[in-house]
Amino acid sequence: EAAVTQSPRSKVAVTGGKVTLSCHQTNNHDYMYWYRQDTGHGLRLIHYSYVADSTEKGDIPDGYKASRPSQENFSLILELASLSQTAVYFCASSPTNSGNTLYFGEGSRLIVV
């Protein structure tokens, strides 16, 4: 089965601090995604990537950067964390992005204080 692992699984960050969420997949998938989950909003796409060294903006990219240094790794970076970025973040991968299953990691719970 597909394996997507995220770290850290939980983090408390201070406002204005830098946060990096990491994602690693062992599925040899081309596509990787970062989603944010908030009650009442479902899952919203922040950034995605379909090839190493390239990232694309999703629907809510403001305040976030992404990095894809290799096919296996995809990071989400919050340069200046804000209270509004308190959420659960999910990384996912898929072999292509047309009608294929997304395989999600188990999430990273971020609390910004």
Next chain:
Amino acid sequence: GDSVTQTEGLVTLTKGLPVMLNCTYQTTYSPFLFWYVQHLNEAPKLLLKSSTDNKRTEHQGFYATLHKSSSSFHLQKSSVQLSDSALYFCALSAPYGSSGNKLIFGIGTLLSVKP
């Protein structure tokens, strides 16, 4: 634009009863619909998917039929179990940017099954 609507935020049922979770969508493209299930503190996982009109798709006792005429993809089960308590997301695959498709998720329906 493309969108997914789930009208129920919370559905509470007694074990053994049938359930239907509503999902409607809007798209100008050929629809490809998904249901994902997320148990407490776990990752969302695919439950079932379909792009074929009027064909029932089943998995783990759940089933759904894509109806393009009504833009719907409701999730059903004939007899819910305690273990079915979870958050259920309907999602639509839609063209996005220059690199293909993305999934648009509904806000989710929390199913709570009581003994």
